[in-house]
Amino acid sequence: MATASTPAVPESRPYHHGGLPLTLLAAAETVLVRDGIAGLGLRAIAREAGVSHTAPRHHFGDTTGLLSDLAAVGFQRLRDAMLAAMDGVADRRERRHAIAHAYVHFAHDNPALFGLMFRNEIIDMRRPSLSQAAKAAMQVMAPTIGEAPSAGADALSASDAMRVTAAWAYVHGLATLLIDQRLHGVLKASPGFRDPLALVDAVLENVALAAEPASR
Amino acid sequence: MATASTPAVPESRPYHHGGLPLTLLAAAETVLVRDGIAGLGLRAIAREAGVSHTAPRHHFGDTTGLLSDLAAVGFQRLRDAMLAAMDGVADRRERRHAIAHAYVHFAHDNPALFGLMFRNEIIDMRRPSLSQAAKAAMQVMAPTIGEAPSAGADALSASDAMRVTAAWAYVHGLATLLIDQRLHGVLKASPGFRDPLALVDAVLENVALAAEPASR
DNA sequence: TGTACATCAGTGAACGCGCGTTCACTGATGTAC
């Protein structure tokens, strides 16, 4: 494809689009944010992109293909957000907090996209682009959360595996309860928090995970 | 309705069903388990119940009404499971563990139903039957998890609100990551756990939440 | 004890909708010679 380097786009829309795949992903996100996951069909996305409704098929095959790639974009952005939050933070505990904060706030700021990233009915985690993006995002968490930082995420001790799982579940649970609006009950029982996000932020500040001795 | 006490059901199906609402809820769960959330339409449910596809409308109004009631049944069962797990357990820490274990295993055993209970697009949390069932389930957790057990769930101190939120998020995250099959990556990096559920059980045994001083 | 009638519960045909899929096509690009 010699498209990215073509000097200029002709004034009247050319027959060949040039960068349809990226345009379709952007259109899909627009539809997702506007109409929610229910509105995410190939026809609706093509309509949003101003293109024939059979065009997406050339690039993505089917709806699952397109949405899986969109979910992959989501994981890349989540990873970037966590990396940016950690940047320059030396203290280990601070880094952990920065990651958790970034995870929850990413979900809060992109609720529809975050939801899509975990909707197995309409995306396919076996697609390489998606599984790799998801793995890359998780590999940002593992070294910071585990005990043996250098190990990376390809070989975890049992206790590190438990730490990583627990930490991920903790922030993931906060994120999903937050964006699914399930915290209003707690908020009503304990006024003083401005809104659900404030409650979640306070939780992240004050309640940490602690590996405890096996004898509980 | 003088249905529950009618002596016997005539051999040839009577025109009036008698207990259609309950039958429809059961049919909906059958469809949900068999075809997933995507298959949950009024027509499919009526078909499963062996009844005209407009009949559900008399009792539930629309799809959201029926599914919201099914989600309410789910919350009732979750509550029952947590109560049963706590039954006779005196130690506070053991009770906490029992609740968490019950929560995660309920999700594991009823993944489709659990998923429905948190799908805001197709259920309506404002319906009284659903919001009450959800609240009742949460009120099983709150007194055991907070510091001031007698307070119940209607008035929580700020620190209890944080504890409850954190504990709920923790088990909820474990449950969702588990049933969404997101733990395979961790499992691959750390063999030795039989399967994702074994990993989650180990996490529940060994990693607890700890409220820490505000200075992190 | 019987009769009339309103109300409730369930039926089945019909409609319109948006969807995914198929198909024959056309416009544009790249490559072989």
Place this chain on the structure above:
DNA sequence: TGTACATCAGTGAACGCGCGTTCACTGATGTAC
């Protein structure tokens, strides 16, 4: 430098599908008198 041709990218009409909704209806039940 030009020509022929294969391939790629996108079009638009058509089809079938399951869905929710509307409608006139029928069978059964409860209640007033």
